[in-house]
Amino acid sequence: MTFLSVKDLQVSFQTEDGVVHAVDGVTFDLEKGKTLAIVGESGSGKSVTAQAIMGLHTGRGVKISGEINLGGMDLVGASDSTLRSMRGNSMAMIFQDPFASLHPFYRIGNQLAEAVTAHRKVSKKEARAEALRMLIKVGIPNPDQRIDDYPHQLSGGMRQRVMIAMALINGPELLIADEPTTALDVTVQAQILELLSELQAEFNTAIILITHDLGIVADMADEIVVMYGGRIVERAGLHELFYQPQMPYTVGLLASVPRLDSAGNRLLSIGGQPPSLISLPSGCVFHPRCAAMNAGSEERCKGERPDLRDVGEGHMVRCHLDDEERTAFATKRLAEVFTGE
Amino acid sequence: MTAYVIRRILTGVVILILLSMVVFLVFNALPADPAALTCGKSCNPQVIEANRIRLGLDQPLYIQYWEFVRAIFVGRTYGSGTATFQCNAPCLGYSFRKGEEVTPLILKALPVTLWLSFGAFLLWLIPGVLLGIYASRRRGRWQERSVLGAALVGYSFPSFFIGLLLLFFVVIRWQWLPYPNYVSPFEDPVQFLQTMVLPWITLALVYMAFYIRLTRNQLLETYSEDYIRTARAKGLKEGTVIRKHALRAGLTPIVTAAGLDLAGLLGGAIITESIFSLPGVGRLAVEAVVDADLAIITATVLIAGTFIVIANIVVDLLYAVIDPRVRLS
Numbered sequence: 001m002t003f004l005s006v007k008d009l010q011v012s013f014q015t016e017d018g019v020v021h022a023v024d025g026v027t028f029d030l031e032k033g034k035t036l037a038i039v040g041e042s043g044s045g046k047s048v049t050a051q052a053i054m055g056l057h058t059g060r061g062v063k064i065s066g067e068i069n070l071g072g073m074d075l076v077g078a079s080d081s082t083l084r085s086m087r088g089n090s091m092a093m094i095f096q097d098p099f100a101s102l103h104p105f106y107r108i109g110n111q112l113a114e115a116v117t118a119h120r121k122v123s124k125k126e127a128r129a130e131a132l133r134m135l136i137k138v139g140i141p142n143p144d145q146r147i148d149d150y151p152h153q154l155s156g157g158m159r160q161r162v163m164i165a166m167a168l169i170n171g172p173e174l175l176i177a178d179e180p181t182t183a184l185d186v187t188v189q190a191q192i193l194e195l196l197s198e199l200q201a202e203f204n205t206a207i208i209l210i211t212h213d214l215g216i217v218a219d220m221a222d223e224i225v226v227m228y229g230g231r232i233v234e235r236a237g238l239h240e241l242f243y244q245p246q247m248p249y250t251v252g253l254l255a256s257v258p259r260l261d262s263a264g265n266r267l268l269s270i271g272g273q274p275p276s277l278i279s280l281p282s283g284c285v286f287h288p289r290c291a292a293m294n295a296g297s298e299e300r301c302k303g304e305r306p307d308l309r310d311v312g313e314g315h316m317v318r319c320h321l322d323d324e325e326r327t328a329f330a331t332k333r334l335a336e337v338f339t340g341e
Numbered sequence: 342m343t344a345y346v347i348r349r350i351l352t353g354v355v356i357l358i359l360l361s362m363v364v365f366l367v368f369n370a371l372p373a374d375p376a377a378l379t380c381g382k383s384c385n386p387q388v389i390e391a392n393r394i395r396l397g398l399d400q401p402l403y404i405q406y407w408e409f410v411r412a413i414f415v416g417r418t419y420g421s422g423t424a425t426f427q428c429n430a431p432c433l434g435y436s437f438r439k440g441e442e443v444t445p446l447i448l449k450a451l452p453v454t455l456w457l458s459f460g461a462f463l464l465w466l467i468p469g470v471l472l473g474i475y476a477s478r479r480r481g482r483w484q485e486r487s488v489l490g491a492a493l494v495g496y497s498f499p500s501f502f503i504g505l506l507l508l509f510f511v512v513i514r515w516q517w518l519p520y521p522n523y524v525s526p527f528e529d530p531v532q533f534l535q536t537m538v539l540p541w542i543t544l545a546l547v548y549m550a551f552y553i554r555l556t557r558n559q560l561l562e563t564y565s566e567d568y569i570r571t572a573r574a575k576g577l578k579e580g581t582v583i584r585k586h587a588l589r590a591g592l593t594p595i596v597t598a599a600g601l602d603l604a605g606l607l608g609g610a611i612i613t614e615s616i617f618s619l620p621g622v623g624r625l626a627v628e629a630v631v632d633a634d635l636a637i638i639t640a641t642v643l644i645a646g647t648f649i650v651i652a653n654i655v656v657d658l659l660y661a662v663i664d665p666r667v668r669l670s
Contacts, residue, residue, distance in 0.1 A: 054574060056570065056573055056574065058573075060481070080579075084576050084577075084578065084579075085576060086576070087573065087574055087575065087576035088574060088575035088576035088577075089576055092574065092575075093574045095567060095570070095571065095574075097567060100566065100567035100568065101567040101568055101570070101571045102568055102571065103568040103571070103572070103586055103589075103590070104568070104590070104664070104665075104666060105589055105590060105663065105664055105665060114575065114577065114585075115575040115576070118575055118576045118577050118578075118581075119576055150665045150666070152665075152666050163571075166571075166575065167574075
């Protein structure tokens with residue numbers, strides 16, 4: 001059953017240089033216990049989408065429209081106090097840099113307990129007991145001593161465990177993990193991901209995993225949304241996306257991942273730069289970097305915005321090329337990586 | 342931590358010793374002959390020479406200095422034979438212009454300055470920080486611009502201008518308050534408040550502007566920190582986010598500024614005390630400079646220096662209270 005449903009989400013910021021359309025028409029659904037990965041480069045709108053769901057865009061000049069439905073509750077246009085009562089309670093978020101995300105002046109037990117008392121009428125003692133229980137759950141060694149540590153006394157992996165404990169302490173039904181392992185060592189990354197999976201299985205949490213790392217996606221995700229220039233350009237199940245990528249951008253992303261099993265040692269990068277959100281390219285936002293664009297499609301790619309359309313079994317693609325052209329391009333490009341030609 | 346405090350106190354003592362030496366040297370480089378200043382109009386060389394010997398001014402400078410330092414700890418006897426004069430420890434010297442010991446003079450002036458400084462301190466710090474928080478919450482709107490604009494006006498006017506303006510209108514033109522005449526608050530609280538309110542406002546207006554800007558800038562900086570986003574993501578109330586998370590993180594420079602500003606004032610609010618005829622340390626110092634009264638000058642400079650040194654140590658200790666990361670290193 002759909003638990004989170006986002007429909008035609010639009011987020012724009014009024015800046016001195018003009019209006020930035022950070023998110024344009026994002027639509028996806030998520031069930032409890034499932035993981036949706038949002039993949040994209042910096043500036044593709046993935047974090048903005050996440051913060052819109054959390055109601056963290058509070059500044060002036062922010063415009064949010066569309067629909068965000070969480071467990072039957074519409075979050076777009078909900079009052080500040082409604083959103084506040086849901087944040088950290090029914091929906092929670094962990095961030096990229098666990099050191100910067102923890103307050104440097106407060107003991108971690110205090111910061112955890114604060115999340116409890118913000119939503120539940122419990123005594124300080126009970127909140128602390130709850131904090132300790134969560135620290136044990138996320139695998140902090142010597143939790144009864146660590147609870148009185150300051151963030152700077154913990155290692156990076158421990159800090160992220162504390163962040164996860166803080167996010168899950170009120171048993172949220174939705175957890176948004178914004179690049180949760182980017183700032184961590186590779187060995188620690190695996191531990192954190194495993195922890196997230198374990199806790200997800202235990203609490204039946206819906207997870208939105210935001211990342212640019214397709215390796216993490218392969219481990220965790222059930223469904224994948226690929227974003228580019230504030231739009232969803234491809235949406236598919238894990239297996240579909242990895243084995244039958246359709247959008248040339250997704251193909252480019254997959255081709256640029258280093259792999260142990262590839263025969264060659266070439267990494268194919270996508271030429272050019274991500275687009276400026278203030279002046280997006282005409283037509284398909286990806287066309288200036290698209291290697292699959294051909295003479296037949298060029299006019300449409302440059303002049304006409306492609307729609308997100310279903311190419312079979314919920315696999316959505318935003319591309320003007322026809323099925324054969326896309327498949328041919330994907331096959332050829334990925335073969336280059338595997339064979340090293 | 343204890344070792345750190347002891348080290349800081351010792352450093353402070355060394356600074357005070359150097360400070361007193363410099364004051365001694367600079368004063369003695371002046372052309373004025375302190376002995377000649379001891380007797381008024383009917384003076385003759387014999388009296389001057391006699392006084393010179395009585396006050397020890399005939400001795401070499403280093404002995405004079407040594408006697409001065411020794412007197413602070415064990416007291417001192419001026420003169421010799423029958424015409425002696427005892428100055429008990431802590432003896433900060435003898436003012437030959439006023440014909441009085443310096444220590445009681447200071448002790449009489451110090452409470453005035455203490456009342457003035459602490460009153461003004463509270464009056465600028467609390468509204469300054471609150472207005473700074475308010476301005477930061479209304480960033481880019483007319484409320485912020487009004488607060489900062491008003492602060493700039495206060496910041497731009499020197500204290501003697503604000504002080505004279507208040508004195509002229511409130512006391513002389515509108516006669517809302519009697520002319521300032523200091524009494525101890527324990528003697529006559531009403532007259533004390535009537536006297537102090539304008540000096541407090543004067544100092545508060547001058548200092549407050551800086552604290553508004555400082556608080557606002559600090560908060561705007563911390564608002565963009567990741568841990569503030571975390572605090573919001575936890576679902577904390579906006580007031581808690583600002584008070585407990587943002588303000589605490591931006592507090593360090595405010596504490597530094599407040600400590601040093603207060604210490605500076607405790608050394609004597611020279612201009613404000615003069616305008617409102619408050620018999621504090623600042624006015625004592627001004628009079629001493631005009632009179633070339635070495636004993637009082639040295640004492641007031643040392644008092645001011647001591648406050649600064651103490652404030653520095655207190656501020657450093659407060660850092661450790663505010664920021665746990667300081668405690669380890």
